[in-house]
Structure formats: C-alpha cells, structure tokens
Amino acid sequence: MSLEIAILFLIIIVVIVFFALEVFPVDKIAFFILAALLLTNLVSPEEAISGFSSPATITVLALMIIAIGLETNGVIDWLASGLKNLRVLPIFIMVPVFMFIAGSISAFINTTAVVIVFIKIITELSAKYDIPNSKLLLPISFAGIIGGSCTLMGTSTNLIVNAVAIDRGVERFSFFEFTWYGVIFMVITIVIVSALIKILPNTKKTKISEDYNLDEYITKVIVTENSSVIGKSISESFLYNNEDIEVLRLKRNGIINDRPGKFTTLKEGDQLLLRCNLANLIKLKDAKGFTVIKEEDNRKLADPITDSEELEENVQVVEILMLPNSPLIGKSIKTVGWYDLHGAVPLAIRKRRNFRNPRRRIFNRGKDEIELRVGDRLLVEVSESALDELQKIENVTILQQHKNIEVTTKTKKYISLAILLVVIALSAFSIFPILKSALIGCFLMIFTKCIDLGKIYSQVNWQIIFLLAGMIPLGVAMNNTGADQWISDQLLLIFENQTDIIVIGILFLVTMVLSGFISNNATAIIITPIAISIAASMQMDPKPFILSVLFASNFSFFTPVGYQTNTIIYGMGIYRFRHFFIIGGIVSLVLWVTASLLLSASL
Incomplete structure (x- = not known):
C-alpha cells in the first residue's frame, strides 16, 4: 500500500x-x-x-x-x-x-x-x-x-x-x-x-400535549399597579430566573410582541402570556401586582382539531416537521426571527434520535439554544390568521391537516x-x-x-x-x-x-x-x-x-x-x-x- x-x-x-x-x-x-x-x-x-x-x-x-x-x-x-x-x-x-x-x-x-x-x-x-x-x-x-x-x-x-x-x-x-x-x-x-x-x-x-409532555398551563396575566416587576427588565424579574415559568408573549397598548427579549422592560398594564406549572400558577394568583385573567390547561390548548377552546385571537397550537433544505435547518430558536416563523411562537422541540442523542428528545426549557435538524418537530403557537402564512414556509410541513388554499390551476397540473x-x-x-x-x-x-x-x-x-x-x-x-x-x-x-x-x-x-x-x-x-x-x-x-x-x-x-x-x-x-x-x-x-x-x- x-x-x-x-x-x-x-x-x-x-x-x-x-x-x-x-x-x-x-x-x-x-x-x-x-x-x-x-x-x-x-x-x-x-x-x-x-x-x-x-x-x-x-x-x-x-x-x-x-x-x-x-x-x-x-x-x-x-x-x-x-x-x-x-x-x-x-x-x-x-x-x-x-x-x-x-x-x-x-x-x-x-x-x-x-x-x-x-x-x-x-x-x-x-x-x-x-x-x-x-x-x-x-x-x-x-x-x-x-x-x-x-x-x-x-x-x-x-x-x-x-x-x-x-x-x-x-x-x-x-x-x-x-x-x-x-x-x-x-x-x-x-x-x-x-x-x-x-x-x-x-x-x-395522540394529543400534542401528551406527545410533548406539556403538563403545564398557558396563563395570561396583567401587570397591575405597585407590581414589583414594573420598571424591571424580564431578566431582572422572577419571571426570568424561575425555570418553571416562561414568557411567551407580551401585549402593550394593543401591540403584540411575540418574542419579548430578556432586556424588555415591564410596565403597568402589560399583558403577559406565560407558561408555567401548577405551583407557579397558584403563586401568580396570590401574588401582588398581577391579575390572572385567563388560564388554560395545555392538554386542551394543544389540540385545535379536537377541542374548541381558543386562547386569544383564535390562537392554535400546531406541530411542524423539518424537511430537507428547510430555511430553518441549522438555526436555533434564538436565531430564528419572528419573520421566519410568520409570527408563530415556539413552545417545544421534539428532536429525532440519532447515534449521539439516543434518548433525550423533548426540549421545553432551554429550547432556544437547540439547533433544528431534518426530521425534528417544532411545536408552535400561531394565530389562525397567520396559519396560512406558516404553511408557505419552504420545506416545512404542518402535521396537523388544515384547509389548504388552491394555488395552482388544473392546466398547470396537467402540463x-x-x-x-x-x-x-x-x-x-x-x-x-x-x-x-x-x-x-x-x-x-x-x-x-x-x-x-x-x-x-x-x-x-x-x-x-x-x-x-x-x-x-x-x-x-x-x-x-x-x-x-x-x-x-x-x-x-x-x-x-x-x-x-x-x-x-x-x-x-x-x-x-x-x-x-x-x-x-x-x-x-x-x-x-x-x-x-x-x-x-x-x-x-x-x-x-x-x-x-x-x-x-x-x-x-x-x-x-x-x-x-x-x-x-x-x-x-x-x-x-x-x-x-x-x-x-x-x-x-x-x-x-x-x-x-x-x-x-x-x-
């Protein structure tokens, strides 16, 4: 040789x-x-x-x-x-x-x-x-x-x-x-x-909630007068330091921020969409400076096909599958922009198994650092009005079946x-x-x-x-x-x-x-x-x-x-x-x- x-x-x-x-x-x-x-x-x-x-x-x-x-x-x-x-x-x-x-x-x-x-x-x-x-x-x-x-x-x-x-x-x-x-x-x-x-x-x-182990609650709270978080950034509040609470969305003066960053300053009247476990939900109800105005069990929210409960603005939770050559492949949730997901809010990632990762597959916490690969499934919350836009992402498919928009003619099909x-x-x-x-x-x-x-x-x-x-x-x-x-x-x-x-x-x-x-x-x-x-x-x-x-x-x-x-x-x-x-x-x-x-x- x-x-x-x-x-x-x-x-x-x-x-x-x-x-x-x-x-x-x-x-x-x-x-x-x-x-x-x-x-x-x-x-x-x-x-x-x-x-x-x-x-x-x-x-x-x-x-x-x-x-x-x-x-x-x-x-x-x-x-x-x-x-x-x-x-x-x-x-x-x-x-x-x-x-x-x-x-x-x-x-x-x-x-x-x-x-x-x-x-x-x-x-x-x-x-x-x-x-x-x-x-x-x-x-x-x-x-x-x-x-x-x-x-x-x-x-x-x-x-x-x-x-x-x-x-x-x-x-x-x-x-x-x-x-x-x-x-x-x-x-x-x-x-x-x-x-x-x-x-x-x-x-x-199965229900998506069961598939992703979502045994938590989606909760909407209002920051009221004299709240301890007013004037603080999210990273300075207990909302950030608590591993069992995640801020999904912020609504202020009618404007919705689907990706509030850790440096976002909280103000009186802010409406926060949170995900938390039962213990923290009880704490929020009893806490001063917060009013819990809506809570839903994820097991209801995560199945839009079979359940009629809606969050706000006809929000649905859907599951999308990463296909080869998707523009999201190789990106983490942290680097995926609001535009990339057409306003959808990521809730959890289910990773496919491979030789280096044979066991752990579901990421609710810390998901922002996880890179998306072919075959991964991403659970997102999306408004009904934005669902059609989400379906247009190249090389990504929604596993839940929704009404499709006819975008081609029979002539082109036959040609x-x-x-x-x-x-x-x-x-x-x-x-x-x-x-x-x-x-x-x-x-x-x-x-x-x-x-x-x-x-x-x-x-x-x-x-x-x-x-x-x-x-x-x-x-x-x-x-x-x-x-x-x-x-x-x-x-x-x-x-x-x-x-x-x-x-x-x-x-x-x-x-x-x-x-x-x-x-x-x-x-x-x-x-x-x-x-x-x-x-x-x-x-x-x-x-x-x-x-x-x-x-x-x-x-x-x-x-x-x-x-x-x-x-x-x-x-x-x-x-x-x-x-x-x-x-x-x-x-x-x-x-x-x-x-x-x-x-x-x-x-």
Missing part, C-alpha cells in the same frame, strides 16, 4: 465517521472532502471541482427541479388523492395497497417528495378516522425507497452509479434496464412488510404531468440520454411557468448537490491513487476460487451495511469503482457488479439514518430503532439473498 492510498483511506474513514455520527451537515462534510483532497494533492484543482459539472450532479439537479414543479402544481397530491377512499379497508389490505402506490410513483418522482405527501395523507386519516398511522408510515417509506430502484431516474443514487460507470468505460444503463429486478424486489418487500405489521406499534394520533411523461419517453426510448431529457423537462417547466426561478432556488435540496460535488472527486482520487485497484486485488485474494454468487453476495452485503450508516450516495461513489475493478480483474461483465452496488446502496432499510425518508418518519416519534432493525433487517436479508442469486445468474 502506498502512502497516497493510506492517506486516502484515512480521509474516507474520517468521512464515514462524520456521516455516521452526524457531526456536521452533509454539505460541510463535502467541502471537508474537497479541502482534504486538495491539501494532500490527491486531486488537481480541476479534478476537485469536477463534481459540480458532473453529468450525475446536473441530472440530479434537473430532476429535482422537475419534482418541485410536480409537487408545486399538485401532481403528486392528485396521483395519491384516491388513497383517502381506502380508509374503509382493513389495515392488512391498506398497507400493501399504500406501498404499491407509493412505490410506483417513486419510480418516476423524487422519493422524498412522494413520502412527504403520503405522510400528510396518513396523518389526516389518522386524525379523522382513527387509523393507526404507525402501521403505514414505515411501510410507505420502505416502498418509496424500493420504488426508486426500479428506474434510472428513480433516485439520485441510480444516476450517480450510472455516471461513474460511464466514466470508467462501461456502457450506460437504459431507462428500464433493471426495472424487472426492482419490481421483484418491490413485491418481496411489500409481502414481508405486510406480514410483519403486527411488530409495528399500534399508535394512533406538469405531461412534461414528466415527455422526459420519461425521451429517455425510455433512448431518444436522448437522461441528462438531456431532464434538462429539456426543466426548460419546459420554466417556459410554461409551471415553476418560477425563486421556488427553484429555495426548494432545491442543495445539500445533496454539494454532497455529490464533494464526493465525486473522492472517486477520482481513488482512481488517481490506485486505491480502487488495490482494494480489488485484496478482495480477489479473498474471493479466489469462490463462486460468482459469493463474490456478488459479499459485495452487495458490504455496500448495504455501509449505506445503513452513511449517505447512500456517498456509498455508491466509494464502492462503484471497486466493483468495476473487481469485474475487470475477474474478466466478467461489470453490469451485474454495478447493479449490486446500485441496489445495495438504496436498500438501507435496517437503520433510520441510511435514507432521508426513514430519517423523516423516525423524527415523528412513532418508531424506535428496533422497528427499523427488525423489519428492515429481515427485508434487507431476504433482498440480499434474492439479489445475489438473480445478479450472479446473469453473469
């Missing part, structure tokens, strides 16, 4: 640790990769920026834009709208039907966008018809993942693997070349998950769908490569005004684009240093005198395990060159080896962090790690054996 290969392996190990522990956002990790490769002279400056112009990166970007247009114009909602009529079916029939529809749509539309739409539909069905959402959310995430592996445009991973293969001189994959494998895998996944739904918790829509079909046809019939077809689709989306540039800039998941731009040079470095060939040579020593199915099986297993803990795109970029080198050394057709990487990179079912959709539903607090490990593990093992048999048979 040369020094260059050793340095590259060290960089890869550090990157894997960063991904697995979520030390930094993926885009920061991507820039770390670029800097490390440049500083160690493993790639030239031109090679370091080659990821930004890679066909894989541009194709993924173009397909993201098309998916945004489809979502914006209600195409995905329209395709899935009939699901609400399935509420009369028993759950053991509803699960495979939902999975089949989600998987079929995900074969042609961004998986994350599809799963988010299904989350909204399932949440509404759970709230209105008492259907256990826990029996449906994990299955539709799995179905979306498996559906994306059915076509070339199904996932960004497929496009990356195809691009790396082309760079290494392998013939490009056609649009439906591996579809029949994907269909077999989808059927197997649907059967297994449907048979194992009893393992999933039987959780129905968007037609554009998707054009892109599929151009690529499927090999009229144009997938890159050219996708770029034509983007042009048509913009030209027909089905999407505007502002929405593109705000809704594209730039983290994935920068991740690809950073990871692709890593693949170049593996070729420059000979690391891929070195790994291939070592593996061939292990594989010597082994059958094809053993070689394919081990390659598939290693890739699948790695993708369960780091980005599936990163896994594909690292392993694909190795797979091609193994095939070349064995003098075999490289495509079955490449397909083993493609499928295994996508099949990260057994952890909630391997795939973005798993991370999102894990953040909703319904499932534990064991649910993914048991059900996803069984699915992964069966698919591993099946894929190894099918792919080795094609050699």
